Amino acid sequence: xxxxxxxxxxxxxxxxxxxxxxxxxxxxxxxxxxxxxxxxxxxxxxxxxxxxxxxxxxx
Numbered sequence: 001x002x003x004x005x006x007x008x009x010x011x012x013x014x015x016x017x018x019x020x021x022x023x024x025x026x027x028x029x030x031x032x033x034x035x036x037x038x039x040x041x042x043x044x045x046x047x048x049x050x051x052x053x054x055x056x057x058x059x
Contacts, residue, residue, distance in 0.1 A: 015044045
């Protein structure tokens with residue numbers, strides 16, 4: 001089994017759309033995004049996870 005990221009592809013795509021760089025991902029792949037966009041994506045994923053935990057979801 002290969003290593004998989006913690007974030008699902010679907011979640012990553014949703015966050016990329018929300019943050020406005022999904023077009024870049026479609027055209028160039030995940031390697032085409034800026035480091036700042038990648039950092040913002042991680043921050044957003046953490047916010048979503050924290051909200052889910054506060055709402056009684058599983059960590």
